[in-house]
Amino acid sequence: MSADRQGDVSKEAKQESVLLRPLGTAAAPGQELVCVFGTGDMGRSLGLRLLQSGYAVVYGSRRPHSCGPLPQGAQATGHEEAARSAALVFICVHREHYDFLETLAPQLKKKVLVDVSNNLKKNLYPEANAEYLQRLIPGAHVVKAFNTLSAWALQNGPSDANRQVYLCGNSDEGKQAVAEVATKLGFTVLDKGSLSAARELEDFPLQLFPEWRMPLRVAVGLTASFFFYLLIRDIIYAYVDQGKDVSFRIMVSLANKVFPIVSLIMLSLCYVPGVIAAFLQLYRGTKYRRFPDWLDRWMLCRKQLGLVALAFAFLHVLYTLIIPIRYYVRFRLSASTISQIKENRTSVFDTTLAWRADSYYSMGILGFGLFLLLGITSLPSVSNALSWREFSFVQSKLGYLTVFFCTFHTYLYGWDRFLQPYGYKWYTPPAYLLSLVVPSLLIVLKLLLLLPCVNRSLMRIRQGWERNDAEDGSARVLLT
């Protein structure tokens, strides 16, 4: 399960030792020759893999005779000669040094140049490396590829997150040629279209869960604030008011209040933007106008919001289920039994309470089950297998059902608690009440949208209808 890179190194070594034998026939006529510019780690790793896959490799280098250790079986020559020798040239050079390539323009004419370069950070340069390369050597077929793989994968071939080679370029035959090499190297190829996609490909290896940032920030923020809110109300208050030290409650009781609250709020937060958008469209009378940025960004991370909420719900479930094995709970229970006997009280069974408690649990379980279902359908391989009608059915219909169950679950938890004064320690409302604000609001607004009249006009707008006449409409499109 670990992706430590050394594993691959050794694998490389192994394949090497396995595959070096065929390389005895390196000069075989059938064997294809490819050229690699650059003898850094990138160039060497790639060359090694190419040799292993049965290619002949020529390195192009400034100092062909002192360019450090090369994978065995590879030759090294000057750039011109290397460029001349092969139809396919891998550019394993940092963008900073591309300029020297300009001088090779004549030799590289009609050649396929594979730009495998990456930058250290995004937006370092006005244009993508590959586009810059194409501009330097207009006569060549520049293809962006292999840059989304780690140097390790270039040495060792496919492994977990390094199975696919994304490529893009303006020349189809160029892409075709690179695709064949990638396949021979054991990767699966994904064509991303024209060279204009190069920027996207160059940013890919730099990204670290970009679309998860915002949801995680929200989660951390909510968790922290509710944690302190509850710390004050439950722990500190008890200490100040009755001098009791119940600090141990932090570990489970308090956590198990924070998790469900955050989960419920975040779950509803991924349906709120949809409702807002709907009202915006109704107000504007058209779907052909862009939304404010904040709304866009919000919408684009709904899936992540939901999955983080699911994680919190999962923790809530586990924290709830271990309650009965807690020392504290067992102690309290037996204590109450003992006191009952000592004081010879006889407690009577309260059917309403039983009803309420049980339905409270049922709602929670059903809500969590549905929530899990939403999570499963958002797995790439599952959502790909669904028709969009099925997907939107699951995500919106079942999604709202989940919101409803979970909200109802919380209402049942609260029951009439909000009436009791002791709940308002230091004049602060109980936390669960705060958690109910967003979902309750959401449900109300959604119900409004479902009113036949409202729903009808919304549908018409979504089918392309515009309240104003055509000219004006197109004009508006022009304005955006």
Next chain:
Amino acid sequence: MSADRQGDVSKEAKQESVLLRPLGTAAAPGQELVCVFGTGDMGRSLGLRLLQSGYAVVYGSRRPHSCGPLPQGAQATGHEEAARSAALVFICVHREHYDFLETLAPQLKKKVLVDVSNNLKKNLYPEANAEYLQRLIPGAHVVKAFNTLSAWALQNGPSDANRQVYLCGNSDEGKQAVAEVATKLGFTVLDKGSLSAARELEDFPLQLFPEWRMPLRVAVGLTASFFFYLLIRDIIYAYVDQGKDVSFRIMVSLANKVFPIVSLIMLSLCYVPGVIAAFLQLYRGTKYRRFPDWLDRWMLCRKQLGLVALAFAFLHVLYTLIIPIRYYVRFRLSASTISQIKENRTSVFDTTLAWRADSYYSMGILGFGLFLLLGITSLPSVSNALSWREFSFVQSKLGYLTVFFCTFHTYLYGWDRFLQPYGYKWYTPPAYLLSLVVPSLLIVLKLLLLLPCVNRSLMRIRQGWERNDAEDGSARVLLT
């Protein structure tokens, strides 16, 4: 996680604003020109996306000058002219209006026509829209594509369930051309073969979990009947017989009886057809003869049956785990303790009971664990990574092990209960006994099939051997 469509609209708007700049160079020489027939929502959405991806778009329209708002950068002309101008024509017109295309046959000759149309319901027409189109314009290369995407995805590009463009057609160059456009638009392409697959593609967007219908109906049916059965036995009986109101048991106790029962029955239901089929093949002495329809339909939804059963098992687990935190249970426990003390009874520890209870739980847990494993291996991406030998090992070997564990779990639950008269309220057998019928039968039959003699001849039949002589055999194939 939500797939509400507005999100995409806004995304569209955003991309638009981002991408409109390059469109300044709409007349750029390198830029490809495509034609779109029809200026409805479909046509506009597609055109918008095409423009964003750097294509020049010409709309073909009856009334080029009054055809409503068009995405900016697009021209509109008459059909003939538009058809002449581009090599690729998107037909975004309802099938009802295809006839006018016949008149354009000469202009559309040798052109690639992309049929993106869908119907409102299945089997509305004798032949697929795309095939109809091909018949109207035999000289054109008709390709069915993009119809499986929502209009939203056509505007906005890939999103969860809208990543793949399925296409089919009789002309390879035609498909090639469309595939390139789809890739440039950011989708991944899946070739579904010849135009005869068009019907399938046109039905795809209409489907709403077709293969889940039957399993869900079975689940609902079983749940309802067992619910009422238990309602009568557990709640109503208690009320009539002892005047006790135990209605609160509905929420958890009763549910937690219904779920496992339905789960066990449905789990075994996905192995029953296999056994039936085996016996049929043994009886017929050949595998080259079709099964009765009901058996076929049953077999094709086994996976879904299993997954629904897993969902019920999951609920059963959660409902079981919350038992100890239920008010009712806690009350009963402390009550019993108290009564013990009052009456000064000393209960002795029953080792047999402990053995039984613990193995009952163990079996349940192991069964559920295996069941979950089956569920995971049926995820598309996982089952694709397995060789069929591995897959069938997991699904049949481990599958039957799961059935065995769960059945044994139920037997341990029942233990000697079926002997006690009080179990037969109003002369009805306890529900768990009913749930054991199918799985027990299944296990017995499976064991029969595993008898060496039976198994051997079954294997031979499955390897293509036929009991009767060849001619007769082929004849039979002819008959099917």
Next chain:
Amino acid sequence: MSADRQGDVSKEAKQESVLLRPLGTAAAPGQELVCVFGTGDMGRSLGLRLLQSGYAVVYGSRRPHSCGPLPQGAQATGHEEAARSAALVFICVHREHYDFLETLAPQLKKKVLVDVSNNLKKNLYPEANAEYLQRLIPGAHVVKAFNTLSAWALQNGPSDANRQVYLCGNSDEGKQAVAEVATKLGFTVLDKGSLSAARELEDFPLQLFPEWRMPLRVAVGLTASFFFYLLIRDIIYAYVDQGKDVSFRIMVSLANKVFPIVSLIMLSLCYVPGVIAAFLQLYRGTKYRRFPDWLDRWMLCRKQLGLVALAFAFLHVLYTLIIPIRYYVRFRLSASTISQIKENRTSVFDTTLAWRADSYYSMGILGFGLFLLLGITSLPSVSNALSWREFSFVQSKLGYLTVFFCTFHTYLYGWDRFLQPYGYKWYTPPAYLLSLVVPSLLIVLKLLLLLPCVNRSLMRIRQGWERNDAEDGSARVLLT
């Protein structure tokens, strides 16, 4: 969910009956003709499917007139004639009988030969069947394909583990032609490169979880040894020492000690090799040297080690959560309460104990949650969607966090228990202490590697730097 094969047969039958109608027009001009050598089950199944998909099929056979039942619509002729008739020939013959093909070399020249053969066991022959075939008929374009599908899938088309057709070959047009057929038959095609990949493809259908063998052996070994260790300490000791029969504890209490122990050890076992490799690289001062075999093998099954560990952790969780509903536990609890009252003891609440118990549970839950996350990201479709930077972040950073949580969880469980003499029955240390050895060691070593100085030089080595001078370096590569 079941993959019993009969299901497919019947499906086949159905499709057949559905699809035979078009075959009325079998002689249609547009229809492509393919040839199948061999009339065994493989040949018949494939032919059936080809006919269903609209191909005309000619069987090549020794005895064209008595070659058993053929799918209807197919003709049978002699080999020469059949070979002449079609451009594409499926070789559905056992490798043993390939030799006769040599005589057909002239007729098969320039033809595409599809080798669908499999062997009964690995490494039966020096070279892959397909390569052998190519050697026999150098003039033909040999393509290895369809062999990874079950005969059932060849009859019935895609189903769970039979969706993808892997193919390889030296001739691109050959592969192209086969890919088209595969697509028409409803499969998705995966090009695996040159014919040298044939061996891999031929081994694929034979494999039964090869990379899972070692992890499962480890799991079984650990489980067995710890089971007996605990059996002696907990059950037998109690019987010998106090003559108490606590055998019932085997089912849950004992199992719930074995599972977490095995899980923790195996979890750390998938990070140990990475650490060893790092130290090896530091010692050698280069990454360009292969590791000992045992280390390689260990590294290549880390993912599986982790997933097995996760399964054990999952069982541990369930076994823990059912504790409070166990008869034994309930009995003990009420017994203690009763005794308390009888002896009129008043137990005082121990805050430290509460703290400890609760943090113990918290650590466990958080550890399990993270562990589950690791499991999810190792699903093919998920890891494919991650950039390798993201993947390695999750798997190594979060992975070590998981190890830490789980180890801490175990330490909290032990607390000061290791000090108490009664823990060392028969001078054996408590099992949990044994389980802590590996993870503790791992964490210490990892911390060593994180020391700035150590870490820096390791990073340099991983970026391709070598301690010794270039010549020597390349020399070493040569030596490997």
